[in-house]
Amino acid sequence: MENVDVIALNSPEEFEAAAPDIEYLIALLPPRGLWEKAPNLKLIQIISTGVDSLLPAPDLSDDVKISNARGIHGTQMAEFALYFMLEFAKNGPRIRRQHKEHEFTMFNPVNLSGSTLGIIGLGAIGEALAERAKALGMRVIATQRTPKPNPHVEKVYPSEQTAKLVEQADYLVLVAPLTDETRGLFDADMIARMKPNAVMVNLSRGGIVDETAIAKALTEGAIKGAAIDVFEQEPLPSDHPLWGVPNTIITPHMAAADDAYIANITKIFAENITRINSGQPLINEVDRYRGY
Structure with a gap:
């Protein structure tokens, strides 16, 4: 300059x-x-x-x-979301545990193909993820403040119909901005609408998800898992309860980095x-x- x-x-x-x-x-x-x-x-x-x-x-x-x-974040954040989904679909923790324990036992992972991906916030990042997920054979649905047709998305819901999307999703990826409308969007009631086999991936902002409610759902086995890259307080304190919650992947707000x-x-x-x-x-x- x-x-x-x-x-x-x-x-x-x-x-x-x-x-x-x-x-x-x-x-x-x-x-x-x-x-x-x-x-x-x-x-x-x-x-x-x-x-x-x-x-x-x-x-x-x-x-x-x-x-x-x-x-500028589309590629890396879409790849991070897919990595998180594959971790749960292919049971990465079990693979690593068996390797560590020298255990040679076959098990049946699941495929992303044929499952439903719900994207909260169909902006540039959401569009990049939708394109890649559809290429893997996933059914893709999304929310957008002002819905517009997208070639990679089967159905785009207005933001006020988020619950309809949540009830269908096997994988729920949050990439919406934190605004007055999205703050606290995923409270206990919204999380309770998730399917028992559903996985939440939060790449947006910690303020969108009630951390106490998601921890409770995971601890009680109400949902399959969660991958969380963003938190209400960052850095996440070393004694924060989320560190000990089962079926959770925690990363240090790095999904956008490359x-x-x-x-x-x-x-x-x-x-x-x-x-x-x-x-x-x-x-x-x-x-x-x-x-x-």
């Missing part, structure tokens, strides 16, 4: 000191409550798809544009700086009132 001075800020205090000169900001966890200190700010580039780390921001001027990383991540989001940021100074529409501009 020519004619742009780049500085690294490692704390809210450092941001506050530099704020009067900042025009463009790229961040994962932007500082809250300090936006009035940055009168020259034009652009905030969030390096994740979700912008709940920034919004709501009542003290942020409406003149400041916001962009996210939508579109070796090209920083390069890809930096390209979007640089292009958006050019666009904002030439009056062009941004890549991935966020509607701050919708939250995505």
